[in-house]
Amino acid sequence: MFAEWLYFGLAALSVLGAIGLILFRHPMNGAMSFVVTLISLAGMYALLSAKLMFAVQLIVYAGAIMSLIVFIIMFLNIQESDLPEEKGRGLYLVGGVVVIAPIAMFLYKIVRTLPGGDTAIVGNGFGEVRNVGMILFKSWLLPFEIISVLLLVALIGAVVVAGKREVGK
Amino acid sequence: MIINYLTLSIILFCLGILGVISRRNVFTVFMSIELMLNAANLAFITFARLHVSMDGHVLAMLVIAVAAAEAALALAVVILLHKHKGVLDTNIFSLLKG
Numbered sequence: 165m166f167a168e169w170l171y172f173g174l175a176a177l178s179v180l181g182a183i184g185l186i187l188f189r190h191p192m193n194g195a196m197s198f199v200v201t202l203i204s205l206a207g208m209y210a211l212l213s214a215k216l217m218f219a220v221q222l223i224v225y226a227g228a229i230m231s232l233i234v235f236i237i238m239f240l241n242i243q244e245s246d247l248p249e250e251k252g253r254g255l256y257l258v259g260g261v262v263v264i265a266p267i268a269m270f271l272y273k274i275v276r277t278l279p280g281g282d283t284a285i286v287g288n289g290f291g292e293v294r295n296v297g298m299i300l301f302k303s304w305l306l307p308f309e310i311i312s313v314l315l316l317v318a319l320i321g322a323v324v325v326a327g328k329r330e331v332g333k
Numbered sequence: 334m335i336i337n338y339l340t341l342s343i344i345l346f347c348l349g350i351l352g353v354i355s356r357r358n359v360f361t362v363f364m365s366i367e368l369m370l371n372a373a374n375l376a377f378i379t380f381a382r383l384h385v386s387m388d389g390h391v392l393a394m395l396v397i398a399v400a401a402a403e404a405a406l407a408l409a410v411v412i413l414l415h416k417h418k419g420v421l422d423t424n425i426f427s428l429l430k431g
Contacts, residue, residue: 191360248422
């Protein structure tokens with residue numbers, strides 16, 4: 165019963181954070197509101213007994229990736245006058261809701277046909293570092309290596325794209 | 334219940350699409366894409382719990398790694414465009430259109 169209440173609290177927080185992200189005008193406010201969404205999603209992972217993913221979401225996503233984004237937003241020193249005008253934002257929003265709502269209803273109908281298992285905490289090492297690591301390095305070894313190559317390419321690409329700087333003159 | 338988690342995932346994904354199509358700020362568009370990735374992650378982990386198998390966790394971790402790579406590269410491009418054009422409006426960034 166307690167887990168149900170926890171779920172509804174976290175769900176409300178994450179939806180509020182996402183709505184704040186798409187409604188706030190300044191990207192800094194949007195980023196702060198998105199951090200709320202990420203942290204409540206980490207709580208969701210804990211409720212789904214994904215213990216390693218709970219820690220990874222908090223450390224890597226809410227910690228590293230979001231601090232990189234916030235760092236860049238503050239680095240560019242965005243003033244109120246730098247922001248795009250976005251006059252027709254409400255119109256686009258209403259149009260988007262009209263387009264998205266049927267798709268969401270369709271997806272919800274699909275989800276309703278799934279068997280509804282309960283979400284009690286699973287023990288027995290489910291979702292812990294050792295077991296997830298065994299699966300990652302046994303049956304997912306090739307995707308893991310491809311991801312590491314992708315990270316290397318992104319690293320070199322970022323240095324090549326942003327690192328050039330004219331010296332002197 | 335499992336269905337509640339999947340419904341939340343659908344809601345977050347739709348909010349991410351709304352953010353991409355209704356906003357013109359580069360950073361907000363970028364974070365909306367991250368929101369969609371997170372919604373997909375929640376669906377992966379929910380299905381992993383439904384089938385009591387850990388492949389979903391591994392897949393979610395790979396998605397987080399892809400999101401990190403995307404953040405590094407996309408923010409570099411944003412810095413470069415801001416240096417050249419001085420604005421953050423996605424409508425201005427239309428170099429490929431000619």
